[in-house]
Amino acid sequence: MRSSIRWAVGFAAWAAPLAAGCSSSGDRPPAPAASVAVGDAASAEAQGGDGAAATAPAGTDAAVAPTSPDGATPVAGPAPDFGPNVLVFDPSMPMSSIQSRIDAVYSAQSSAQFGTHRYAYFFKPGQYTLDVQLGFYMQAIGLGSSPDDVTITGAVRSKATWNGGNATLNFWRAAENLAVVPTQDSNVDVWAVSQGTDLRRVHVKGAINLSDGGWSSGGFIADSVIDAKITSGSQQQFLTRNTTLTNWQGGVWNMVFVGDEQPPSGSWPGSPVTVVATTPTVREKPYLVVDSAGAYSVVVPGLRTDSQGPSWSKGNSPASSVLAIDRFFVAHAGSDTAETMNAALASGMHLILTPGIYHLDQSLKLDRPGVVVLGFGEPTLVPDAGSSAIDVADVDAVTIAGLLLEAGPVSSPSLLTVGPPASANAHAQNPTALFDVHCRVGGADVGTAASCVTVNSNDVLLDDVWLWRADHGAGASWTGNPSLNGLVVNGSGVSAYGLFVEHFQQYQTLWNGNGGRTYFYQSEMPYDPPSQSAWSHGGVNGYASYKVADAVTSHDARGLGVYCVFHNAVVADDAIESPTASGVTLQHMVTEWLGTAQGSAINHIVNGTGAAVNSANKQAKTSN
Numbered sequence: 001m002r003s004s005i006r007w008a009v010g011f012a013a014w015a016a017p018l019a020a021g022c023s024s025s026g027d028r029p030p031a032p033a034a035s036v037a038v039g040d041a042a043s044a045e046a047q048g049g050d051g052a053a054a055t056a057p058a059g060t061d062a063a064v065a066p067t068s069p070d071g072a073t074p075v076a077g078p079a080p081d082f083g084p085n086v087l088v089f090d091p092s093m094p095m096s097s098i099q100s101r102i103d104a105v106y107s108a109q110s111s112a113q114f115g116t117h118r119y120a121y122f123f124k125p126g127q128y129t130l131d132v133q134l135g136f137y138m139q140a141i142g143l144g145s146s147p148d149d150v151t152i153t154g155a156v157r158s159k160a161t162w163n164g165g166n167a168t169l170n171f172w173r174a175a176e177n178l179a180v181v182p183t184q185d186s187n188v189d190v191w192a193v194s195q196g197t198d199l200r201r202v203h204v205k206g207a208i209n210l211s212d213g214g215w216s217s218g219g220f221i222a223d224s225v226i227d228a229k230i231t232s233g234s235q236q237q238f239l240t241r242n243t244t245l246t247n248w249q250g251g252v253w254n255m256v257f258v259g260d261e262q263p264p265s266g267s268w269p270g271s272p273v274t275v276v277a278t279t280p281t282v283r284e285k286p287y288l289v290v291d292s293a294g295a296y297s298v299v300v301p302g303l304r305t306d307s308q309g310p311s312w313s314k315g316n317s318p319a320s321s322v323l324a325i326d327r328f329f330v331a332h333a334g335s336d337t338a339e340t341m342n343a344a345l346a347s348g349m350h351l352i353l354t355p356g357i358y359h360l361d362q363s364l365k366l367d368r369p370g371v372v373v374l375g376f377g378e379p380t381l382v383p384d385a386g387s388s389a390i391d392v393a394d395v396d397a398v399t400i401a402g403l404l405l406e407a408g409p410v411s412s413p414s415l416l417t418v419g420p421p422a423s424a425n426a427h428a429q430n431p432t433a434l435f436d437v438h439c440r441v442g443g444a445d446v447g448t449a450a451s452c453v454t455v456n457s458n459d460v461l462l463d464d465v466w467l468w469r470a471d472h473g474a475g476a477s478w479t480g481n482p483s484l485n486g487l488v489v490n491g492s493g494v495s496a497y498g499l500f501v502e503h504f505q506q507y508q509t510l511w512n513g514n515g516g517r518t519y520f521y522q523s524e525m526p527y528d529p530p531s532q533s534a535w536s537h538g539g540v541n542g543y544a545s546y547k548v549a550d551a552v553t554s555h556d557a558r559g560l561g562v563y564c565v566f567h568n569a570v571v572a573d574d575a576i577e578s579p580t581a582s583g584v585t586l587q588h589m590v591t592e593w594l595g596t597a598q599g600s601a602i603n604h605i606v607n608g609t610g611a612a613v614n615s616a617n618k619q620a621k622t623s624n
Contacts, residue, residue: 080296080325083332085119085355085377091126099130109135111162113169114444114473118355120377123178124290125149131184132156134173137355137378139402142178143290145299146312147203147224150177155184156202160192165214167192171466172378172404174436177287179203188231193219195466195500195522196404196438200224200285201312210235218522220464220498223284223310237561239498239520241463242279242310253590253619256520256559258497261309269621274559274588276519278306281428281495282461283318285401285435286372296325298350300372300399303431323372328352333379338362345371353379353403363387369395369430375402382447386410394423394457396430405439407447407483415439415449419457419491426458428493433461442481443470451485451504458513459493466500467508471527471565478505478528489513496521501545503527506537508545514554521546521560524594525602529570541603542572554583562602563592564613569599576606589622 082088087105089098105119110133118137125144131154132140142150156175160167170193182189182204189204192212202224210216211233218237225244232238232250240248241258248257248264251272257263259279266273284301291297301311302318311317329344333356341351342365351364355377361384366373373390381389381403389405389412392398398418405415416439418432439452452467467486475481486501487509495517501508502524509523523545529535535542545562548555555578562575575591578584591602593613601614611620 079294080328080330080352081332082120082122082330082352082376083354083356085117086122087119088122088124089128090124091128095129098128102130102132105138106133106135109138112136113171116357118357118377118379120355122288123150123152126151128152128154130154132175134158134175135162136172138173139377140175140178141288141376142176142201143288143296144177145289147177147201148179151179151181151205153181153183155182155189156180157184157190158193158197159190160212160214160216163214165192165212167212167214167216168194170194170216171196172438174198174200174378174402175202176285177201179205182206182208185209191219192216195219195468195502198222198436198464200436201287201310203227203313207231209233210238218500222463222497223312225310225313237520237522239464239559241497241519242282242284242307244309244313253592254520254522254559254561254588258519259308268588269590269623272590274520276558278308279304279497280517281305281431282307282463282497283431283433284311285463286374286399288374288376298323298325298328298372298374303429323350328372328374330354331358332356333358338364350374352376353381355379357382359384359408360387360389361385363389363391365391365393366398366400367393367395370397372399373401373403374399375404378402378404380404380406382406382408382445383412383415384408384410386412388412388414388417390416392416392418392432392457394419394425396427396432398432399435400433400437401435403437405437405452406444407439407441407449407481409445409447411482412449414451414454414488416453418453418455418460421456421490423456423458423491428459431459431461432457433463434465435463436465437462438466439468439486441469441483442475443468443473446475446480448482450483451488452483453486454488454490455494455513456490458491460491460495462494462496462499464498465496467502467504468500469503469505469526471503471524476528478526478530478534485510489516492516495519505529505535506543507547508543510547510549511552511555512549514552516548516552516555516557518546518557519559521557521562523560523562525562525564525566525572525575527565527567527595529566530568532570535570540573542570544572544574544577546576546578548576548578548584550579552579552584553581556585558587560586560589561592562589562605563594564600564602566595566597566600569597571599571601571603574604574606574608575602575610578607580607587622587624591620593618 189208194217199221207228222241229247237254244261258276329349338360350372353375484506492513493515
């Protein structure tokens, strides 16, 4: 989003807020001396001074919980080794000790936009009184079977005080599977975020604000319940899906509501609201649970069709599968490699990636139907040698969730490829799904990739995906972090709920397959084309952001926002291009001019129609 800020977080920035006399373990900053850090209060002594679980390395028998003879039912056993940056809290711990630890981590992470540390908080079922502030690369997760099994009185919030209240850079953070009773900020939970964030399976037992006094620019809430008012405030665009909203107030450019209960009313173009009554096809993100005996497992929700409202709030949860934790290889950055993870996957294991940065010399290969890859604490995969980070075979029901894929120094053809070229199998009954999978090219480090995500398989579900060619940070220049496309869809029947694609050098999104759906699209064109001649093709000025290929005969897209911030006097002829086939439907499109260069513009909204946006006319909307 809009920023020229570069953030460099060094050792001094880490050390300053952390208490003296604390020890460090791996990637984690030291715990304050008063803190009982990771693990159960009763087992803290057994775990060692910093609370890190005293288990064998991941992948060995001692590192995973056993199962019953059927291989599916969890039984009590040693807790998995989730690594030092997963902080496991129990309600029997002193709240002051938990709060001290949380405050120390947040102090280090609040402004660490391109930092190297990642964290997940796991809350065992029970009642907590805490102020859980989430900064960069942080995730708060409840471990109950229902969000109400973990209730935090106080706050689970994302503030923008580090940036003067401007939340347009509040990326890469999440809260899932818990309830919060707001008592901070005048008894209102504050979730001031932009792209690369999520609230899932959350019950806010009160009101929530989506801004923090300054701008905020995009976010995602799914499968949740908000009991009182939601104030969107300065939020420029937002998606909610399958959520009980109760009382939504406000909206700026592009607010999309899919399968929600009690969505706001409003008629386009006078209102920024798009309502899709039911969600055509979706399954919810898998989630981690722990039972009263201490056995961990992963619940994989089943498929829902034409759904409205949360999956859990009225006892109408779809059929789910439960995977015991010993069916997962628990990977650790710095010790596990693509080779060790691929060996585990090939042996029939699922994969959990604990917080950290994983440098890969080859792609992770997901070749088995139903395999689950689940990341905690925004783990980051970097393909160093020019491969993709992940390759998925053309099989049923693969799940990839909670990952940040980052371009490496050698160009990758695509950071994530779902299905080989010319994939032809139908997967409508058991679709592959991507949840909270985000990509970036540049920003933290200089990197390059031809595209971020290529979908060749049919019927794939994309649920909250941000693909970002960096507009600030390391390598952010026309030649410094080159990347052509964010998303390329070649498969048929692919659906996207919450698609954010920004700053790529050609089409941001290129949709070649039939039967596609996009419900909510947010995109900024590249800031940095150096000249019109450098950003033209076939006599066309610039590249449309959202391109539905000429041969496509069926497509449904609703709630599309395309914006320009051009640093030079360049124009794009169209924000959106599509064929005029009867089966292609595009609704509720908006363009915005946010740039500084006089003479820059988007000349039309779609296919040569719609008003221009430029320095004299900063917004244009379609009539329907």
